[in-house]
Amino acid sequence: MDGIKIKNGGALTTIQDKGRYGAQQTGFGPCGVMDEKSFHIANALLGNKENEAMLEATLLGPEVEFTGENNFVITGADMGAMLDGVPIEGYRVWKAEKGSVLKLRFAKNGVRAYLAFAGGLDVPEVMGSKSTGLKIKMGGLNGRKLEAGDEIAFVRPALKLSHLERRRMTPFDYQKKEWNIRVVLGFQKDYFTGEGINAFFTTPYTILQDSDRMGYRLEGEPVTCRKTVDIISDATVPGAIQIPANGKPIILMADRQTTGGYAKLGAVISADLPLLAQAGPGNKIRFEQVSVEEAQSALRIERKELKKLERRINRWL
Amino acid sequence: MEEISILTAGDSAVTIEFADKISPDINRKVAAFAKALVRENIRGVLEYVPTFRSVTVFYDPLIVSYGKLCRSLQRIMENLEVTSAEKKRIYTIPVCYEEPFAPDMHTVMAHTGLDRESIIKLHSGRDYLIYMLGFLPGFPYLGGMDERLETPRLASPRTKIEAGSVGIGGSQTGIYPLDSPGGWQLIGKTPVRIYDERRKDPIFYRAGDYIRFVPIGEEKYREIRKQCDTGTYRCEVTES
Numbered sequence A: 001m002d003g004i005k006i007k008n009g010g011a012l013t014t015i016q017d018k019g020r021y022g023a024q025q026t027g028f029g030p031c032g033v034m035d036e037k038s039f040h041i042a043n044a045l046l047g048n049k050e051n052e053a054m055l056e057a058t059l060l061g062p063e064v065e066f067t068g069e070n071n072f073v074i075t076g077a078d079m080g081a082m083l084d085g086v087p088i089e090g091y092r093v094w095k096a097e098k099g100s101v102l103k104l105r106f107a108k109n110g111v112r113a114y115l116a117f118a119g120g121l122d123v124p125e126v127m128g129s130k131s132t133g134l135k136i137k138m139g140g141l142n143g144r145k146l147e148a149g150d151e152i153a154f155v156r157p158a159l160k161l162s163h164l165e166r167r168r169m170t171p172f173d174y175q176k177k178e179w180n181i182r183v184v185l186g187f188q189k190d191y192f193t194g195e196g197i198n199a200f201f202t203t204p205y206t207i208l209q210d211s212d213r214m215g216y217r218l219e220g221e222p223v224t225c226r227k228t229v230d231i232i233s234d235a236t237v238p239g240a241i242q243i244p245a246n247g248k249p250i251i252l253m254a255d256r257q258t259t260g261g262y263a264k265l266g267a268v269i270s271a272d273l274p275l276l277a278q279a280g281p282g283n284k285i286r287f288e289q290v291s292v293e294e295a296q297s298a299l300r301i302e303r304k305e306l307k308k309l310e311r312r313i314n315r316w317l
Numbered sequence B: 001m002e003e004i005s006i007l008t009a010g011d012s013a014v015t016i017e018f019a020d021k022i023s024p025d026i027n028r029k030v031a032a033f034a035k036a037l038v039r040e041n042i043r044g045v046l047e048y049v050p051t052f053r054s055v056t057v058f059y060d061p062l063i064v065s066y067g068k069l070c071r072s073l074q075r076i077m078e079n080l081e082v083t084s085a086e087k088k089r090i091y092t093i094p095v096c097y098e099e100p101f102a103p104d105m106h107t108v109m110a111h112t113g114l115d116r117e118s119i120i121k122l123h124s125g126r127d128y129l130i131y132m133l134g135f136l137p138g139f140p141y142l143g144g145m146d147e148r149l150e151t152p153r154l155a156s157p158r159t160k161i162e163a164g165s166v167g168i169g170g171s172q173t174g175i176y177p178l179d180s181p182g183g184w185q186l187i188g189k190t191p192v193r194i195y196d197e198r199r200k201d202p203i204f205y206r207a208g209d210y211i212r213f214v215p216i217g218e219e220k221y222r223e224i225r226k227q228c229d230t231g232t233y234r235c236e237v238t239e240s
Helices: A036-046 A194-202 A270-276 A292-314 B024-040 B066-078 B105-112 B116-124 B218-229
Strands: A003-008 A012-016 A054-058 A063-066 A070-078 A094-096 A101-103 A109-117 A151-154 A178-185 A205-207 A215-219 A230-235 A240-242 A250-252 A259-262 A264-268 A284-289 B005-008 B013-017 B045-050 B054-059 B089-096 B127-133 B140-143 B158-161 B165-169 B172-175 B180-182 B185-189 B210-216 B237-239
Touching: A036 A054, A036 A070, A036 A109, A036 A270, A036 A292, A178 A270, A178 A292, A194 A284, A230 B013, A230 B054, A240 A259, A264 A270, A270 A292, A292 B066, B005 B066, B013 B066, B024 B045, B024 B054, B024 B066, B024 B127, B054 B066, B089 B218, B105 B116, B105 B185, B116 B185, B116 B210, B140 B172, B210 B218
Parallel strands: A178 A284, B089 B210
Antiparallel strands: A003 A063, A003 A151, A012 A054, A054 A109, A063 A101, A070 A094, A070 A109, A178 A264, A205 A215, A205 A284, A215 A250, A230 A259, A240 A250, A240 A264, B005 B013, B013 B054, B045 B054, B089 B185, B089 B237, B127 B140, B127 B210, B158 B180, B165 B172, B165 B185
16 A cells, blocks of 8 residues: 555644535534645645645654655644655655655644645545544544554555656744734624723733644633623634633634634634644734734735745646 | 624624524524525535524635625525424433532532522423534534523633533533533533434434433433443434
């Protein structure tokens, strides 16, 4: 079987694509990659289909043996990757031979690395997606994180990619003293006091250790409510900022619940969710308020940039 | 329909809120709106989540503009037809309200001023309408809990609640179908596997069905649990 064999799963490595959509009304959240930008770039660099599934590694990367040759790319966090003991850069295409070992280590710039293989990974689609749902134990490889001994086949390895020199770009720098994350206020903002909202937008918040793919828990000035934060449960959106009674914000991420009973102050804008996905425990965030129009225009710019990258690569093919 | 509002929920979703209360009448409007939304098939609308008293519509702002989407949704509301309820399907769910399955029973007792027996009697004494599924696959938000049982959620949610736990959150009650973080006050646990991937239909009930809780002792809990493990247990279903 041509594919990969996991020698060490690292801290949390899962198979993800863009996510499982269409069943939120029965309670199935989308899951999918946390950092959609790095995901798209990885597939673009390899000339893969836009939604080809790949590995998402968290904080401590996996060690992977190639059981067949193939081209691959690493985007997102820098985990000090070594191919057969030799350090390799991210954001460019590398070819691994059969028997080659790729080792990712601790993340030193960002927290999530994306390891994509030309032609994609052969795992069954569950409800239209290859994404791993850890909480619901479905999708990806048996609904769980990857462990030593797991084997995954390539769908159709692409061994000869042309113009390798053009299939690269400058990695992003995620080493920031403070992260600026833009937020759109939501229709439940009136559950909170003016001081609470003011604190949210003017003081820094720290990402706590027990943050995960489901939600980022924040420490900082409490966002005080007027009377209560209990609402009649309603739907959540990606990046929704829930405030429980203790006033400590929780940002809902890829593995979020589809509905929730805490009032929502607003939501992180779609264009900034990939960036937030690269912030980890201990990092400080400052929130900036923007309008829905500004948020949508930022998303438009992000998508344009990506299209530009795809064109730059494909023009030469 | 003038009380209905279209609200922005982030940059890629809007919420249509029919009222700020739980009532079967409001919920029927939600169902009717959802049905019309599917029929209308608006370009750029990705999916929707119906809840107690609102529908959240997810869209791609680069395909359909906010203004155009709102006009389409407005049109749906103007032509909304609400149908009356059809026949009731009731699922019987056994629940053990005893320790160690009821870690927050004392909180609920203290808050409501009721004793354990009264709480069990009030909680299991009626049929609950499944207003919506959400939060987790198959998590039923149940309407119609006795007001005397109302207890606020935990100030700081638990990081793990076991599958099958039955709880109270404000004026609502429900079951956790999977292990999950959560903020509800736990007063019991069912041995039934609400979510079971071995079944053809991993979630056996739907929004619009009813649930009836039946109190069981710890011994009965273990007995039913065994049957659930081997896949031989079926919840009792009655139609009326």
